Amino acid sequence: xxxxxxxxxxxxxxxxAIGTAGFFLRRNVIIVLMSIELMLNAANxxxxxxxxxxxxxxxxxxxxxxGPLFAIFVIVVAAVEAAVGLALVIALYRNQQTVDLEQVxxxxx
Amino acid sequence: MANALFYLMAAGAVAAALGVVLAKSPIQCxxxxxxxxFCLATIYLLAGFQFLAAAQILVYxxxxxxxxxxxxxxxxxxxxxxxxxxxxxxFRRKGAFLSVIVAAATMAAGAMAVTADGLxxxxxxxxxxxxxxxxxxxxxxxxRYLLPFEAISILLLATAVAVVVLAKRxxxxxxxxx
Numbered sequence: 001x002x003x004x005x006x007x008x009x010x011x012x013x014x015x016x017a018i019g020t021a022g023f024f025l026r027r028n029v030i031i032v033l034m035s036i037e038l039m040l041n042a043a044n045x046x047x048x049x050x051x052x053x054x055x056x057x058x059x060x061x062x063x064x065x066x067g068p069l070f071a072i073f074v075i076v077v078a079a080v081e082a083a084v085g086l087a088l089v090i091a092l093y094r095n096q097q098t099v100d101l102e103q104v105x106x107x108x109x
Numbered sequence: 110m111a112n113a114l115f116y117l118m119a120a121g122a123v124a125a126a127l128g129v130v131l132a133k134s135p136i137q138c139x140x141x142x143x144x145x146x147f148c149l150a151t152i153y154l155l156a157g158f159q160f161l162a163a164a165q166i167l168v169y170x171x172x173x174x175x176x177x178x179x180x181x182x183x184x185x186x187x188x189x190x191x192x193x194x195x196x197x198x199x200f201r202r203k204g205a206f207l208s209v210i211v212a213a214a215t216m217a218a219g220a221m222a223v224t225a226d227g228l229x230x231x232x233x234x235x236x237x238x239x240x241x242x243x244x245x246x247x248x249x250x251x252x253r254y255l256l257p258f259e260a261i262s263i264l265l266l267a268t269a270v271a272v273v274v275l276a277k278r279x280x281x282x283x284x285x286x287x
Contacts, residue, residue, distance in 0.1 A: 001112060003111075003116075010219045010220075015122060017216055018126040018127060018129075019126065020211045020212050021209075024204030024205070025208055031130075034177065035130065037173065038142065038145065044149075048158050052156050055240050063242070065249045069250060072161070073261055076261050077261075079265075082176055083269075086177070087271075087276045089184075090183070090184070099186060102201060
C-alpha cells in the first residue's frame with residue numbers, strides 16, 4: 001500500500017468527529033456507548049498511522065512498536081469501558097425502565 | 110490495487126460510522142459498528158499491522174459487539190418505536206452545538222496533520238513481516254512496558270468484579286422475585 005500516511009490521519013479525524021457527534025447527539029445510552037467505541041477506534045487508527053510513519057521514516061529497518069502497543073492497551077480499555085458501561089445500563093434500566101438520556105435526570109441541579 | 114482497496118475501505122468505514130449515528134434501531138447501529146470495525150481491520154492489514162487487525166476482529170467484533178447485542182436483546186430495545194423517545198426524535202438538540210465545535214476542532218487537527226512537514230513518503234519499503242510482529246510486540250510488552258501490562262491486568266480483574274457487583278440484583282430485591 002502506497003497511501004500517504006496523512007490520509008490515515010484524515011480518516012482517523014473523520015471517524016473521531018462522527019463518534020463525537022453521536023456521543024453528543026444521540027439519546028439512547030447504548031448508542032452513546034457505541035459512539036465512544038467509535039472514537040476509541042479512531043484513536044487506535046491514529047496510533048497505528050503514527051507507528052507506520054515512524055517505521056517508514058526509519059527506512060523500514062526498525063519497526064516502531066509503541067503505536068501497536070498502545071493500540072493494544074486502548075483495545076483493552078475499550079473492552080473494560082464497554083463492560084462497565086453496559087452493566088450500568090442494565091442497572092439503570094432496572095431502576096428506571098428507560099435508556100433515554102433525556103429522562104435520566106436524577107443528578108440534575 | 111492495495112490503494113484502491115484502502116480508499117474503498119475508508120469510505121466504507123466512514124459510511125458505517127455515519128450509520129451508527131443516524132440509524133433508528135439500536136440493532137442497525139450495532140451492525141453498522143460491526144461493518145466499521147471490519148473495514149478498519151482491513152485498513153490495519155493494508156497498513157502492515159497483522160496482529161492488530163486480528164485483535165480488532167477478535168476483541169471488538171467478537172467480544173464487545175456480542176456484549177452490545179446481548180444487552181440490547183436482554184433489554185428488548187430492538188424496536189425503536191416500542192419504547193420511549195420515539196415521539197421526540199432520536200437526537201438531543203442541546204448537544205448539536207457542542208458536537209459541531211468538537212467535530213470542527215478534530216477536523217482542523219486532521220488538516221494540520223496534512224499540512225505538517227516531515228511526514229514520511231509512502232513509497233519507502235515496509236518491513237518484510239509487517240510492523241507489529243508478535244516477536245517484537247512481546248519483547249516490548251514484557252520488557253519496557255511490563256508495568257503498564259501488569260496495571261492493565263489488574264484493571265481487567267477489577268472490572269470483572271465490578272461488573273458482577275453492578276449487574277447483580279440488590280440483596281433486598283432478591284427476595285421479591287422477578
